[in-house]
Amino acid sequence: xxxxxxxxxxxxxNTELTAPGKKIRIVHKETQRHQNIFFGAVAVLFILALFFIxxxxxxxxxxxxxxxxxxxxxSQISFENxxxxxxxxxxxxxxAFLAVLISLIISFPISFIVAYNVTPNKFIGTIFRxxxxxxxxxxxxxxxxxAVASLGFGPMAGIIGLLFPTTSFFVKAFAAQIEEEGxxxxxxxxxxxxxxxxxxxxxxxxxxxxxxxxxxxxxxELDVHESVILGIVGxxxxxxxxxxxxxxxxxxxxxxxxxxxxxxIFTLExxxxxIRLRIGDx
Amino acid sequence: MKDNSSxxxxxxxxxxxxxxxxxxxxxxIVAVNYVDFNPIELVKSIxxxxxxxxxxxxxxxxxxxxEYIKPVIxxxxxxxxxxxxxxxxxxxxxxxxxxxxTPWPICRIIVRGMVTFFRSIPFLxxxxxxxxxxxxxxxxxxxxxxxxxxxFLARVYAESIEEIGPESLEALDSxxxxxxxxxxxxxxxxxxxxxxxxxxFMFEINVRSSAILGIVGxxxxxxxxxExxxxxxxxxxSTVIAIMILMILILEYLTNRIRERLI
Numbered sequence: 001x002x003x004x005x006x007x008x009x010x011x012x013x014n015t016e017l018t019a020p021g022k023k024i025r026i027v028h029k030e031t032q033r034h035q036n037i038f039f040g041a042v043a044v045l046f047i048l049a050l051f052f053i054x055x056x057x058x059x060x061x062x063x064x065x066x067x068x069x070x071x072x073x074x075s076q077i078s079f080e081n082x083x084x085x086x087x088x089x090x091x092x093x094x095x096a097f098l099a100v101l102i103s104l105i106i107s108f109p110i111s112f113i114v115a116y117n118v119t120p121n122k123f124i125g126t127i128f129r130x131x132x133x134x135x136x137x138x139x140x141x142x143x144x145x146x147a148v149a150s151l152g153f154g155p156m157a158g159i160i161g162l163l164f165p166t167t168s169f170f171v172k173a174f175a176a177q178i179e180e181e182g183x184x185x186x187x188x189x190x191x192x193x194x195x196x197x198x199x200x201x202x203x204x205x206x207x208x209x210x211x212x213x214x215x216x217x218x219x220x221e222l223d224v225h226e227s228v229i230l231g232i233v234g235x236x237x238x239x240x241x242x243x244x245x246x247x248x249x250x251x252x253x254x255x256x257x258x259x260x261x262x263x264x265i266f267t268l269e270x271x272x273x274x275i276r277l278r279i280g281d282x
Numbered sequence: 283m284k285d286n287s288s289x290x291x292x293x294x295x296x297x298x299x300x301x302x303x304x305x306x307x308x309x310x311i312v313a314v315n316y317v318d319f320n321p322i323e324l325v326k327s328i329x330x331x332x333x334x335x336x337x338x339x340x341x342x343x344x345x346x347x348x349e350y351i352k353p354v355i356x357x358x359x360x361x362x363x364x365x366x367x368x369x370x371x372x373x374x375x376x377x378x379x380x381x382x383x384t385p386w387p388i389c390r391i392i393v394r395g396m397v398t399f400f401r402s403i404p405f406l407x408x409x410x411x412x413x414x415x416x417x418x419x420x421x422x423x424x425x426x427x428x429x430x431x432x433x434f435l436a437r438v439y440a441e442s443i444e445e446i447g448p449e450s451l452e453a454l455d456s457x458x459x460x461x462x463x464x465x466x467x468x469x470x471x472x473x474x475x476x477x478x479x480x481x482x483f484m485f486e487i488n489v490r491s492s493a494i495l496g497i498v499g500x501x502x503x504x505x506x507x508x509e510x511x512x513x514x515x516x517x518x519x520s521t522v523i524a525i526m527i528l529m530i531l532i533l534e535y536l537t538n539r540i541r542e543r544l545i
Contacts, residue, residue, distance in 0.1 A: 034543045035474070046366050049359035053420055063416040070415055094313045101310065102324070137530045141406070141494045142523060145511055150334035151327050155319070160331055229406040233497060239407070243498075246410055254411070258403060265402040 070251065077259075078252030085241060085257050089264055092237035095155050095230070096223035099162035100216060107167045108208075111174035112200050117183050120196060129175075132168035140165045140226045141233050148234045158235030162223055169222075173215045174208055181207050217272040224268060228261055338516040346518070350506065350525055357502035358529070360424050360495070361488035368431035369481045375432065376439030382451065383443055383469055385461065393436070400433035405491055410498040420501030427488050427495075435484055442476035443469060478544045482537045489533055493526050503529075 110128060112118055119125035144161030151157045185203040194202070231239020238257060245254040313319070375393055377383045384390040400408075409426030416422045450468040459467070496504020503526050510518040 031544070035478075038478075038540065038544055042362075042366060045359075045362050049363045052355065052359050053363065053424075056419065056421060059416055059419070059421060063421075066415055090316065094316050097309075097313050098319060134527065137527045137534075138523060139490050139494045139526075141497055142507065142526075145497070145507065146335065147331060149511055149516070150331050150338075156323065156327060159319070159324070160327060163328075225404045229404045232406060232410060242407060243410065246414055249414070258407070258411075261404075261407070262399055262402045266398065269402075 073249075073251035074255045076252045077255045078250075079256060081241075081253045082256065085238060085253070085260055088231070088236075088238035088241045088257075089260055091155060092227045092231065092239065093224060093264070095158040095162065095235070095237055096220060096227040099159050099166050099227075100220050100223055102159070103163055103166035103170055103219075104216070106163075107170035107174060110167070111171045111178065111208075112204065114171055115175040115178035115182065117179055117186055118196070118199060118204060128171070132171045135164050135168040136172065138165070141229055144230045144233045144235050153234045153236070155236045158227060158230045158237065161230060161235060162226060165226075166219060166223060169219055170215070173211075177208060177211050177215075178204055214276055217276060221265070221268060221272060224265060228265075340520065341517065347521075350503070350522060353496075353501075353503045353506055354525060354529060356420060357489065357492045357504075360420055360427070360492045360502055361485060364424050364427035364431055364492070365481065365485045365488050368428045368435055369477075369484070371428070371432045372435035372439055373477075375436035376443060377465060377469070379436060379440040380443035382446065382448065383465065397433045397436045400429050401437060403430075405430035406494070406498060409495055413499050418499045423492060423495035423501045427491055430491075431484055431488060434487075435480060438480045439473070439477065442480070443473055445476075446472045475545045479541060482541050486530075486534060486537055490530060493530070 110132075113120065114125050114128045114132070116122070116125060140162060143164050144158060147157040147161035151160065182204050185207060186199050189199045189203045227235075227237060228239045228242075231237040231241070232243045234240065238261065242254060242257045242261075245251070245257060314321075375397065378385070378389050379393045379397065381390060405426050408429050409423050412422035412425050416425065446469060450472065451464060454464045454468050492502045492504075494504045494507075496502045496506065497508050499505070503522060506522045507519055507526075510516070510522065
């Protein structure tokens with residue numbers, strides 16, 4: 001984390017320690033002022049937002065009235081659709097897995113074009129850089145909505161919808177890694193007369209593999225999250241089942257589905273953390 | 283002897299590696315078969331997808347630009363409300379959760395369990411459930427964001443608090459400071475930089491999230507996108523998406539500037 005360079009002259013220390021009850025101020029004045037402005041602005045915006053959103057307090061109260069009965073229905077967990085839900089969860093995981101795998105294959109070559117220290121052509125590299133930035137700024141469910149509109153419902157729409165954001169995430173991560181750690185390697189190989197291909201294959205691929213597992217782990221976790229959501233938009237998997245349970249008020253099945261999502265994602269997190277720790281030890 | 287053992291270890295490693303590879307390949311084959319995934323179909327559908335974007339989404343239809351202002355402001359305000367409320371809640375939870383500031387160890391375990399549960403369920407699912415309870419409108423979206431955001435922030439706040447060294451806490455302990463004094467004078471000042479950093483990050487996530495909340499009927503720009511897509515008005519949808527991209531990029535720039543100033 002970046003910490004502002006503190007100029008010691010700016011630190012206001014009241015030296016009159018002898019005066020009882022007098023406070024010694026040891027804050028950075030400029031930062032303190034900025035923080036006060038920030039909190040003030042947030043407070044103003046918060047109040048403005050409260051008025052603008054027209055919070056329907058009656059609605060909230062009615063919701064709270066309904067809450068006990070909903071919770072009662074939710075607590076009557078039903079295992080009737082366990083099989084369907086388990087298959088749905090598996091589809092969700094598979095969509096995320098395949099999307100990550102294909103994105104990895106696509107993003108490797110692109111990240112060598114984007115990273116400024118190996119890019120064969122600066123202009124094309126910049127175009128790719130901005131294109132991936134644009135792709136990343138569109139939330140994943142929007143991609144899936146577009147994919148569903150063009151390809152129809154089903155897992156394929158989910159995979160293609162995940163493909164674009166995942167690829168651009170990998171390109172950004174890999175390019176950053178090449179730019180951060182690759183410069184020495186590039187110089188070394190160039191100095192003995194290596195070509196661009198030598199630099200990439202002998203020099204930079206090994207550099208990428210060191211951080212690969214961590215990056216993939218993070219993205220896979222994210223994609224499973226997204227892939228659960230995607231079902232709601234119409235891309236198959238457990239999200240689709242959950243959405244239909246919500247629509248038809250099948251709360252017992254819904255509870256089981258939510259628990260299943262929780263257990264899956266929690267286990268996944270544990271496993272990925274374990275793998276990361278073991279690789280860190282080596 | 284020594285050579286031999288290292289050789290054995292090497293070949294063991296090699297077997298392990300090839301087993302991992304075989305396992306991975308099997309996993310891919312099972313996955314491909316499971317969802318009826320056909321690589322050829324994928325290669326065929328990517329051009330369809332891209333040409334769909336370029337043919338159906340352009341040119342942008344800017345005729346109803348005035349109508350989009352309210353949803354955009356709605357989206358922004360929903361995320362401001364959600365971020366502020368969840369950062370305040372998460373602050374308390376974070377202090378209860380971090381091992382060096384928790385008043386009772388049991389409370390740490392309970393809070394941690396709850397937070398993990400709420401964080402592991404995607405927010406759109408929360409919003410979707412809340413739509414049933416609270417009805418269609420911006421409220422369920424906001425509560426969904428608050429649930430997820432509080433859990434996320436509580437975890438990262440607790441991690442930042444745990445990174446604070448024990449020196450200042452010990453120093454305050456030795457002067458006989460109360461629990462409240464320790465939090466106020468030792469924990470909070472050191473925690474402030476990460477607080478700003480994470481809260482601004484959460485704001486960025488919330489803006490993106492609240493832009494898509496409309497898909498489940500929970501207010502904001504997403505409603506427009508979903509409606510225009512359902513009615514096949516793709517050129518309208520693309521205008522809304524363009525506005526959304528602009529909004530997200532501008533906010534990213536702004537939060538970066540604010541972050542530089544505050545920390």
